[in-house]
Amino acid sequence: MHLTKIRLFDFRNFREAEVEFSGGLNVLYGDNGQGKTNLLEAIHFLCNLRPVRTTREQDVIAWDKTKAYLKGVFDTSSGPVDRELLLVAGDRKKVRECGVERHRLSELYWQIHAVFFSPDDLSLVKGRPSERRRFLDLIIARLKPQYGRYLSEYNRALFHRNRLLKDLKKNRTLITALDAWDEQLSSLGTVILKTRAAFTEKLFPLVRKYYLYFSREEREIEIKYAGSIVSTGTSPESIHEAFLAALRKSLPQDLASGYTRVGPHRDDLQFLLGGRDLRYFGSQGEQRTLSLSLKFAERRVFFETTGVYPILLLDDAMSELDANRRRWILEGEEPCQVFVTTVDLSAIPEDILKKSRVYRVRAGSVG
Numbered sequence: 305m306h307l308t309k310i311r312l313f314d315f316r317n318f319r320e321a322e323v324e325f326s327g328g329l330n331v332l333y334g335d336n337g338q339g340k341t342n343l344l345e346a347i348h349f350l351c352n353l354r355p356v357r358t359t360r361e362q363d364v365i366a367w368d369k370t371k372a373y374l375k376g377v378f379d380t381s382s383g384p385v386d387r388e389l390l391l392v393a394g395d396r397k398k399v400r401e402c403g404v405e406r407h408r409l410s411e412l413y414w415q416i417h418a419v420f421f422s423p424d425d426l427s428l429v430k431g432r433p434s435e436r437r438r439f440l441d442l443i444i445a446r447l448k449p450q451y452g453r454y455l456s457e458y459n460r461a462l463f464h465r466n467r468l469l470k471d472l473k474k475n476r477t478l479i480t481a482l483d484a485w486d487e488q489l490s491s492l493g494t495v496i497l498k499t500r501a502a503f504t505e506k507l508f509p510l511v512r513k514y515y516l517y518f519s520r521e522e523r524e525i526e527i528k529y530a531g532s533i534v535s536t537g538t539s540p541e542s543i544h545e546a547f548l549a550a551l552r553k554s555l556p557q558d559l560a561s562g563y564t565r566v567g568p569h570r571d572d573l574q575f576l577l578g579g580r581d582l583r584y585f586g587s588q589g590e591q592r593t594l595s596l597s598l599k600f601a602e603r604r605v606f607f608e609t610t611g612v613y614p615i616l617l618l619d620d621a622m623s624e625l626d627a628n629r630r631r632w633i634l635e636g637e638e639p640c641q642v643f644v645t646t647v648d649l650s651a652i653p654e655d656i657l658k659k660s661r662v663y664r665v666r667a668g669s670v671g
């Protein structure tokens with residue numbers, strides 16, 4: 305699967321542009337602030353149906369406009385697919401595929417996907433646990449849309465339980481309502497924990513493999529799912545029981561803080577190198593290598609599940625990598641379409657540059 309053509313109207317600093325791409329390596333170069341990342345973001349938005357640098361979709365509409373429009377033509381195993389995206393200020397985004405408006409976006413998830421990597425992904429390692437949970441949840445929900453539905457129901461139950469915890473400070477008789485929310489939270493939470501466990505079983509070995517490759521180290525990285533529910537067994541019943549027990553145990557602290565302190569919404573991923581937590585003790589280089597490995601593992605797991613290689617979007621990543629790693633990534637031992645941005649073409653080996661399509665991005669136009 306690859307993107308053959310894109311059209312943009314009033315998307316970030318692009319007024320109007322149409323660009324054709326190669327199915328291999330595409331290099332976008334230009335000075336700072338010209339629109340290279342915006343173009344990657346447009347590709348990401350078309351593929352994954354969500355923007356990448358913001359959670360507010362409408363941020364991508366050009367500042368002085370009220371609408372933005374994107375159209376991409378993809379070459380897929382079932383033939384060409386064209387996808388359009390319309391964003392109107394104050395309205396829901398509209399997605400059309402092959403001319404038909406689509407309402408159930410989760411049905412579009414499997415065929416077209418992009419993985420975006422930028423230096424900001426360091427926050428996957430150094431940032432808050434919520435960033436790592438979000439990383440996991442977004443991939444799982446994409447591969448298993450029903451997971452996304454369980455997650456929203458879980459968050460709704462969590463919201464109600466937390467509100468009840470606060471209300472209980474004023475009115476103790478409400479305590480009778482707690483059991484029902486505990487039951488809901490632990491049932492939904494069990495599904496989330498089971499699904500995350502099955503997914504991390506596939507993801508973690510891949511992260512370890514890429515880390516070893518990118519770092520060229522002998523030392524393996526150790527990855528743990530740091531969960532707040534400790535169950536003696538892996539059956540749904542034992543997780544459910546452990547969840548209920550953990551909720552009961554943390555009730556005094558939950559009541560004091562007005563917040564549910566156990567459950568998948570509190571869990572984290574832990575990365576250890578030589579037994580030490582990379583988040584606190586890793587060098588900048590080790591942390592960067594890990595964030596890159598997480599993204600490559602995402603790409604691979606997507607391929608292993610769907611049989612389709614996602615498009616790889618590398619923003620400003622060349623400066624992060626030494627010559628060997630640049631070559632490995634750009635030469636594409638794993639066949640897929642790659643977009644890479646750079647301010648400096650000399651960051652890309654000349655023989656690779658010769659085989660790629662090079663685009664100059666200047667003030668929201670592409671040449």
Ligand SMILES: Nc1ncnc2c1ncn2[C@@H]1O[C@H](COP(=O)(O)OP(=O)(O)OP(=O)(O)O)[C@@H](O)[C@H]1O
Pocket residue numbers: 315316317318334335336337338339340341342343363364365366367368620645647665
């Ligand atoms: N909604 C928007 N409307 C108009 N312009 C925007 C919008 N959002 C961002 N911009 C502008 O787009 C310009 C290009 O940003 P972009 O991040 O794509 O640059 P870049 O070429 O990747 O630069 P760098 O090499 O510094 O990363 C910036 O000047 C930014 O202020």
